[in-house]
Amino acid sequence: MAIWRGPEGIVVEVIVLDDQPVLRISQDVGGRLYLQGYCASVTELAQHGIDLAQLVEDGRAPA
Known part of the structure; x- marks a missing residue:
């Protein structure tokens, strides 16, 4: 799955939780x-103070 990194060590990952x-x-x-x-959803990231423009996709494969 995809992983994005932001400032101050923020990590955003796509996962499956309860089949969602x-x-x-x-x-x-x-x-x-x-x-x-x-x-x-992506729109909810702003509620956590995350700016989409600051996220950069992590090219490393998840373990």
Whole structure:
């Protein structure tokens, strides 16, 4: 699945949760990921203070 990274260690991933695709928002702090929340759509990212224009796709394959 796709992963995007933003400023201040923000990580946005597409995952499947309860058979539904969602966006998982985490923050990378010192190599550890801390869950910030889930969004059902891209428009909900703004409610978490995430600007789509600042996200960059991570070219690495997820583990």
